[in-house]
Each structure stands twice: as structure tokens, then as C-alpha cells.
Amino acid sequence: MGFFEKLKQGLTKTRDDFNNKLSQVFSLGRKIDEEFYEDLEETLIQADVGVQTAVELTERLREIEKKEHIREAEPLRQALQTEIVKIIKGSVDGENKNRFLLKGGRLNIILVVGVNGAGKTTTIGKMAAYYHSIGHKVLLAAADTFRAAAIEQLCMWGERAGVDVIRQSSGSDPGAVVFDACQAAASRGSNILIVDTAGRLQNKTNLMEELRKINRIIEREAPQANVEVLLVLDAGTGQNAISQAKLFGEVVPLSGIILTKLDGTAKGGVVIGIANELNLPVKMIGVGEGIDDLREFVAADFAAALFAGDNEEASNYEVVRED
Amino acid sequence: MAVFSSLADKLQETFKKLTGKGKLTESDINEAMRTVRMALLEADVSYKVVKDFVATVKERALGADILGSLTPGQQVIKIVQEELTALMGSEQARINMQTKPPTIVMMAGLQGSGKTTSAAKLAQLFKKQHHKRPLLVAGDIYRPAAIKQLEVLGEQTGIPVFSLGDKVSPVEIARQGVEHAMANGNDLVLIDTAGRLHIDEALMQELKDIKATVEPHEILLVVDAMAGQDAVKVAETFNAELEIDGLVLTKMDGDTRGGAALSAKAVTGKPIKFVGMGEKLDAMEPFYPDRMASRILGMGDVLTLIEKVQAEVDDQKAKELEDKMRTSTFTLDDFLDQMAQLRKMGGMKDMLAMIPGIGKQIRDLEIDEREIGKVEAIVLSMTPAERQNPSILNASRKQRVARGSGVQVQQVNRLLKQFEDTKKMMKKLTDSGMLKPERIHKPRNKKGKGKKGGKSGGNRNSMGSMFSKLLGR
Numbered sequence: 001m002g003f004f005e006k007l008k009q010g011l012t013k014t015r016d017d018f019n020n021k022l023s024q025v026f027s028l029g030r031k032i033d034e035e036f037y038e039d040l041e042e043t044l045i046q047a048d049v050g051v052q053t054a055v056e057l058t059e060r061l062r063e064i065e066k067k068e069h070i071r072e073a074e075p076l077r078q079a080l081q082t083e084i085v086k087i088i089k090g091s092v093d094g095e096n097k098n099r100f101l102l103k104g105g106r107l108n109i110i111l112v113v114g115v116n117g118a119g120k121t122t123t124i125g126k127m128a129a130y131y132h133s134i135g136h137k138v139l140l141a142a143a144d145t146f147r148a149a150a151i152e153q154l155c156m157w158g159e160r161a162g163v164d165v166i167r168q169s170s171g172s173d174p175g176a177v178v179f180d181a182c183q184a185a186a187s188r189g190s191n192i193l194i195v196d197t198a199g200r201l202q203n204k205t206n207l208m209e210e211l212r213k214i215n216r217i218i219e220r221e222a223p224q225a226n227v228e229v230l231l232v233l234d235a236g237t238g239q240n241a242i243s244q245a246k247l248f249g250e251v252v253p254l255s256g257i258i259l260t261k262l263d264g265t266a267k268g269g270v271v272i273g274i275a276n277e278l279n280l281p282v283k284m285i286g287v288g289e290g291i292d293d294l295r296e297f298v299a300a301d302f303a304a305a306l307f308a309g310d311n312e313e314a315s316n317y318e319v320v321r322e323d
Numbered sequence: 324m325a326v327f328s329s330l331a332d333k334l335q336e337t338f339k340k341l342t343g344k345g346k347l348t349e350s351d352i353n354e355a356m357r358t359v360r361m362a363l364l365e366a367d368v369s370y371k372v373v374k375d376f377v378a379t380v381k382e383r384a385l386g387a388d389i390l391g392s393l394t395p396g397q398q399v400i401k402i403v404q405e406e407l408t409a410l411m412g413s414e415q416a417r418i419n420m421q422t423k424p425p426t427i428v429m430m431a432g433l434q435g436s437g438k439t440t441s442a443a444k445l446a447q448l449f450k451k452q453h454h455k456r457p458l459l460v461a462g463d464i465y466r467p468a469a470i471k472q473l474e475v476l477g478e479q480t481g482i483p484v485f486s487l488g489d490k491v492s493p494v495e496i497a498r499q500g501v502e503h504a505m506a507n508g509n510d511l512v513l514i515d516t517a518g519r520l521h522i523d524e525a526l527m528q529e530l531k532d533i534k535a536t537v538e539p540h541e542i543l544l545v546v547d548a549m550a551g552q553d554a555v556k557v558a559e560t561f562n563a564e565l566e567i568d569g570l571v572l573t574k575m576d577g578d579t580r581g582g583a584a585l586s587a588k589a590v591t592g593k594p595i596k597f598v599g600m601g602e603k604l605d606a607m608e609p610f611y612p613d614r615m616a617s618r619i620l621g622m623g624d625v626l627t628l629i630e631k632v633q634a635e636v637d638d639q640k641a642k643e644l645e646d647k648m649r650t651s652t653f654t655l656d657d658f659l660d661q662m663a664q665l666r667k668m669g670g671m672k673d674m675l676a677m678i679p680g681i682g683k684q685i686r687d688l689e690i691d692e693r694e695i696g697k698v699e700a701i702v703l704s705m706t707p708a709e710r711q712n713p714s715i716l717n718a719s720r721k722q723r724v725a726r727g728s729g730v731q732v733q734q735v736n737r738l739l740k741q742f743e744d745t746k747k748m749m750k751k752l753t754d755s756g757m758l759k760p761e762r763i764h765k766p767r768n769k770k771g772k773g774k775k776g777g778k779s780g781g782n783r784n785s786m787g788s789m790f791s792k793l794l795g796r
Contacts, residue, residue: 042370048551051365116574116602117435117547125467146602148479149472156467170475201577234435238367238551240579247578261434263520270551289434289465 018047018269019307022080026073032065036073040080047269050239053276057083085303087276102136102192103226107185109193109218112258113211113248114232116199119260121150123232123286124196125157126294131192132163139190141181142167143174143214144198154196160291164188174198174210175217182221193225202247212251228255230283235262235270245278256283259297263287271302349385355399356381368582369555372410372589380406410585411612416569416594418449419540424510425458427501427537430571431530431561432545434518437573439469441545441599442515443476444607445571448597449511450482451605458509460500461486462493462533463517473515480604483509493517494532501537514539521560530565542567543596546587548575554583555590562591572610573599653746655710659702662695700728701738713739 021043030036037058044054057080064070064079102108110127112120124140132138140158142165144150151167158165166181178195185193197214200207218227229252233241248254257278259271262285271282282297356377363373383402420426428445430438446457459477461484463469470486477484485500497514504512514533519526534542544567546554561567570591572584575598588595595610702710704727709716716724716739725732 045364046370046552048553051361115549115577117437119435122466147472148475149468152471153466153468160467201574203578204576234547234549236433236547236551236553236557237549238554238579238583239365240367240549240577241551243578261520 018043021046022077026077030073032071032073032076037062044269048238048273049269050242050273050277053087053273056276057087081303081307084272085300087272088303089299107191107193107222107225109182109185109195109222109225109227111195111197111215111218111227111229111252112232113197113229113252113254114199115201115234115244116147118199118232118234118237119286120144120199120232121153121157121196122289123258123260123284123294124154124194125161126286126291127194127284128157128163129161129291130294132161136192137188137190138163138192138194139181139185139188140165141177141193141195143177143181144196145170145172145174145177146198150196150198175213178214178217179221182218182225186222193222202244208247208251211248215252227253229253230256230258231280232258232260233270233274235259235285237270241270241274242277245274245280249280254280256281258282258284258286258294260286263293352381352384352399356384359403363582363585366582367549367551367554367579367586369552369586369590372555372586375589376406376410407585408613411588412594412610414613415609415611416596417609418596419568420453420511421540425501425504425512426510426541427512427514427539428541428543429497429514429516429530429533429537429539430543430545431516431565431567432518433520433547433557434466436518436545436547437571437599438518438545439463439472439476439515440604441543441571441573441597441607442513443473443480443482444599444604445597446477446482446511446513447480447604448607450480455511456509457482457511457513458500458504458507459484460497460512460514462496462500462514464489464491464493464496465517469515469517476604483507493529494536497533497537521557521564527560527564534565541569543569543571544587544591544593545571545573546583548572548581548583549577549579550583552586555586558587558591562593567591567593569594569596571595571597571599575599576601576606655702655705655713655742656707658742658745659699659710662699697728697730697734698738701725701730701735704728713742 025036025039025043040061041054041058044057045051049057060083061076061080065076068075070076070079112124114120121144128138128140138161140154140163142151142154144154145168148170151165151170155165155167166177166184168177168180174197181193181195184190195214195218197211198207200211202208215229218225231245231248231254233244237244245254245257257274257280259274259282274280274282282299285295285297285302287293287295359380360373360377363376364370368376380399380402383406384399418426418428430442432438442459446459449455450457459473459482461470461473463473470489474484474486476482485496485503487496487499493516500514501512503509514537516530516533517526519530521527533539542565544558544561544565546558550557558570570584570587570593572581572587572595575581575584584595595612598608598610600606600608701724704724705713705716709720709724716735721732721735725735728735
């Protein structure tokens, strides 16, 4: 199954829901009036696009309607799609920003952070398997020393992926684990070190300080390394996602987001809100529980998959690809 | 513990506008309802629930003939509070304990919602407070190390865990787990299950099979308080497939507005029974709808505070402290004691957030628990004589203390200054009669801190500033 097919399948729920509701809003012969915009706003909010972004999108459509004297629903639907794609891509160079780039010739450290239950450990397992499979020398650091059996969980993923895990006993200092891992990565000549951290709610000051310390140790012990700090976000999260990105961003230099559990929710819409309000690129998405269900996020593909009807996927995909 | 904080702030702001007004027009009410609507939506309450809620409030507000009333704002607030409470369930719901043991509880929910942790916390809660003999059953055979996680939690809480490894079907594990409980005299069985998507038919069928096999008395759906609009569908689907009995709301100690709680309750009609309030294994509380409604409206959570004080404060010590405060013989040792007691009750910030009125200010005031640790270190580096009588601390003694506690001499000086200020403030408080026993009407409000839960609103600010002072802010 190709990437697009898989993505489309993973997003079935999101797409069906979102599309069905949008079809209702933009149904043929629909009058463009206040009620129409209210329905649209409601649909967007229900897709977890976020109140702010939903209001903004609706406003933009109003402007477009006035400027271009649009009287029918269909062209507005096109306009909405264009606006959403714009948001997801961020800017003209948005597509590059989304790409997760490993730097050659030196150690790449990926620090994975997030709240409890977002899916950090599982994501790391999938990442490790992927990078290992395409020939990278991957090392994992089990710096979630707090949650019961988190270390064991990571080790099991390490085994599945065929990747070594640097660990200490449960309850030990996560900073010490990271220190060890940096040393080990250097001496073994690994080129990717992925650091698992304990889930923490972003308003817990001392836990956030611990994270700051972990980051400091990485900066000190591996000054030459290319460091990516990725926030793992559950796609089912509501408006709290904004607070998560903001507060985590205050203690560590976030470079992007991994959006997990995107297969289950009807809420791919959260991607739009995040791109619009957080100014953080989505780098990867998790669309299933299998070891190969982590995907690089390609904004154009995502938008295409989100809007694709049942029969038009291939052509739509091509069109978007040519952009 | 900024539960629902943003929602509270927003509603309060709206109502401040209303409260300031002498008379309200219908458009004033519409304006207020718009704010309520947006605040609830931003708090992740489901769109449909918000619509219904606002409609009900508005109807009541208009019908109650409040337009001509002198305090229309307060009347609207009252209506909102009543409706919020009604929405969350009118009274506290409990686990339906069986007269013929064992009571069987099954946990269900999405991945990462907190089922395993909640199962262990519930087991601990019932063991401690209800003297149950729980058995945890490890039914998550899919996620790597999930069984191990439950085993570790069982070890930490001293609660037995039944497991058959990850090669046996969860249905069989559940069946044998219940048998095991019967044979071993466990009167409460908590079955942990794997996280699953509500749209995953195969895994939902598995839950139905477990249900049919062991006939649990309670099926609890574990819901992440940070969930968004989709929480409604998740709750609806799980309820339709399994007929759940109640909800467990997790991660409520975060800064989430927690609207998912309202939605899940509203669409399933099933009560929220427990709330996860932290990472520690005793951080699981029963859900009190009325308290939560007050909290949403920013009225503080005095009852929870009183209960915590009651549970943790040592009566004898409290009495001594009160005397000392009154006679101004409060020493640095007592200060240390008091801090330790406060700590037992949970984080300083958590405690302060429950006090009516100061919730909002405190949230912006970052209290670093480590600062408290530093204060402790400084005091502990003093000799007993110095703690009794800090005035003997001369420059060289202070330097020794600073070295001993790893801080600068300035910090030692600051602490001493703050201690003196606190003493003065306590003197003032006691002189003004606030701490006199007859003023403390609740017998359980034992010590100095007890007054926070008291009804006298006048001391809020002084308490607030006292804590800020203590922490050098």
C-alpha cells in the first residue's frame, strides 16, 4: 500500500466526518447567509480546528465572498480548501519546514517530550524501527525513569526494532541517563539518539525544570549534535494543545510536533488549528498501532487526503504533487 | 490545580460586567450568553452540549424576570451555577459495591487515557479508605510492558496483581482473574484493559466478550480531561457498546479547562465518579459535582481543602502551633514543621488554589516547590539554638548556614527577614481574633492553616501575601 493510500485509510474517519459535514454545509443551492456561516463555524469547531481558527477561517470566507461576489456554495468550498491548505503549509517554504531533516556527518539527537499518555514511547519505538530499517545507527535513551515499567516498554520496542537502549534503574535521575546516552552515542558512533522522557503536564513547574535540565545536559555533552526537540501531541487533545505547545516551548526549544493517534479521531482538524495558532510545524503523524504506522507529515498530501472524495484520490494526489 | 480555571476566569469576567450593571436589557443577556458560549467552546465542551446549555440558561434567565431585578448579574450567575451542577450530576456517585463479593470493575478507554494508573489508584483508594482487599487483573496484553506496569504499581501499593502473560486472551484472563479473587478472598476486582479506539470493532467486541463473561458490576470509562470535541463521540460509542456505569476523569491536575468532562457526562447521562489529580498513587478523588461547579465559577473549593487539612493535620501539633502563634513564641523549628505539614497535604500551589478568591492571583504567581526545599535546607543548617533564637545569627554564623545549605548569605538574610515579617503578621492575625478558637466554627479546622477554610473572607489577602512573602515573591 502506497503512502497516500495508507494515509487516506488512516484518515478515513477524519475525512468522512469532516467531508460529510462540509457537504451538508456546502450543499447545492445553499443560500450564503448568516446561517450558512454559523453552520460552517460549527462544523469547523466540531472538527477541533479550534475556536480561534474557526472564527478566522469563517471571516476569511466572508471577505472572499464579498470581494469576488460569490453567490454559490461550491466556489466557497474551493476557497475554504485553499485557505486550509495555506494554513497547513504555513508559508511558501512551509513544506520544507515540515520535513524532518537529519544532518549528515554528526550525531542527531531527538528529544521527545509531551504530556502523559500522548504516545511518546510508542512513537519512539516506531521512529527507531524506521531509521534503523533505512540503515541509520540508532540508539535510544530511557529517560522516563518515573512511570512504572516505562523503561521496560521502551526496551521492548528497542528489541522489536533491533536497536540498543541506554537505561538505568527505575527512579534514577533522568539527567544521568541522558548523560550516559550522549557518551554512549559518541563512543559507538551512532548517528541518531532518541531520548524518551517521562510524561509531564505542562503546568508542573518542577517537572518542567527537570526537562530544562535534560536539555541542558544534551547541549553540554553533545555540543556538536543537531538537536531536534519534538512535542508529541495526542490528536484527540482539545484546546489544551495550545497550552502544551506554549509551556513546553518555554523550557525547551521545540522544533516541531508529532501528532499521534490520528487514525482514530474524527479530528484531523486539530492539525489546522495547530498550524494556525502554534506556529510549529507538524513533522510526523501516527496513524495506527503498527510499527510502521508513523509517517512523515507532508502538508499537501495531508490536505489532499483530508478533502479527497472516494473516487478522486489519485488525480487529486497528482494535482497536489505538482504544486 | 487550575481546574477549569480559564473557564472560571472568562465567566467571571462576563459576570463582572453584569454585576456592575443596575439593570439588564435583553441584549445584555444575549451578550453574556455569547461569552458563556465562547468560553465553554474554548474549554472543549462539545458544541451541541454548549448549545443546549446556553439555551437553558437563557430561557431561565429571561423567564425568571430578572430584567427588573436589582441584582440581575448575581441571578444569572446563580442560574449558570445551578445548571452547571445539574449538567455534571446533582450528587456524588459511588461505586456500586456488591453485598456478595467480589465487586467486579472493568476499566475501558482510549490509548493513553490513563486506565492502568487509574486502576491502581482506585485499588489503593478502596484499600485505604474502604478496607477492601482489591485484586488487579492485567488484561492489556497488547501494549508492550503494560502488564509489567500494572505489576510495578501493584508492588508499590501492596495490591496483588493477577496476570497470565500476554499470550492468553483478555477474556480468559478476566475470567480466571475473577475466579482467583473468589478463591483468595479478594472482595474487589479491577480489570485493566488495553487502550482501544472506539471505532475499532474487533477490540470493542473483545470488551463486550469480557463483559459477557465476567458480568462486571461497574464499567468505568476513563477519559482524558484534555480531550477535545471528539470526547463526545468516544463516550457515546463506548456507552452504546458497553453500557458504561460511570466515568473516570484523568489528568485533571493539568491546566486543561476540562470541558470534555461536561460533554461526556451530558451525552452519556452517566456520572463522573472519580477524578485523577496527580501522578502519585493516592491522587485519585471522588468527584463532587457541586464543588466542581463552584470551582468552575471561581468560588474556590473550600470543602476539599477542609478535608485535606482534616486528613493530614496532626491535632496535637496544630493545637501547639496555635498557642505558639498566639503567644508569639513561634520559632523556625515550628516554621519547618508547618512546611512539612503543608507538604503532606499536597503542593503549596494546589492548596492555595482551593482558597476562594485567591485562586486567580495564585495561578499567576509561580510557586516553585524547590524554593520551599531551599528554605528547609537553610533552617536545617542552623543549630537548634539558632532556630530557637535567630537573633544570635551573626555574620560568620550566617556564612556557615549559607555554605551548609548551598545558598548565598543574602538568601539567609531574606529568609530571616521574612520569618520576622511572618511572625509579626501572625501576631496581628491572632490579636485581631482570627485565630481564636471560638472563631473557628468547624471543629476540624484545627490549626493556623485551618483558617484558610474558614468563612471569614477578610483574611484572604493577608494569607495570600503571607505565602508570597514566605517564598520571597
